[in-house]
Amino acid sequence: xxxxxxxxxxxxxxxxxxxxxxxxxxxxxxxxxxxxxxxxxxxxxxxxxxxxxxxxxxxxxxxxxxxxxxxxxxxxxxxxxxxxxxxxxxxxxxxxxxxxxxxxxxxxxxxx
Numbered sequence: 001x002x003x004x005x006x007x008x009x010x011x012x013x014x015x016x017x018x019x020x021x022x023x024x025x026x027x028x029x030x031x032x033x034x035x036x037x038x039x040x041x042x043x044x045x046x047x048x049x050x051x052x053x054x055x056x057x058x059x060x061x062x063x064x065x066x067x068x069x070x071x072x073x074x075x076x077x078x079x080x081x082x083x084x085x086x087x088x089x090x091x092x093x094x095x096x097x098x099x100x101x102x103x104x105x106x107x108x109x110x111x112x
Contacts, residue, residue: 038064 040048048060057063092099 033061 048063051057051063
């Protein structure tokens, strides 16, 4: 279900945007929200801005809330599975450079 949308009013270019539908999908977000400042490298900031530009998210905060929801709802389970798999794998005799070289080779063969 798509839960993004814009905010009522106008964006930086003065264009009208659609009502924010996110709160309709996530009723827990209706409570008072705290403000948090986050520092990001330029590349990550550009990525966040590109996600907002799709129109799926109302703003950067909407996108960050989506990521947190995804992590808390389903991401943690998958992350725990991957960590457990790594723990079961043991310690490698390969050097870091050898592991990276193997990963690059594997990627090339999958792309072919």
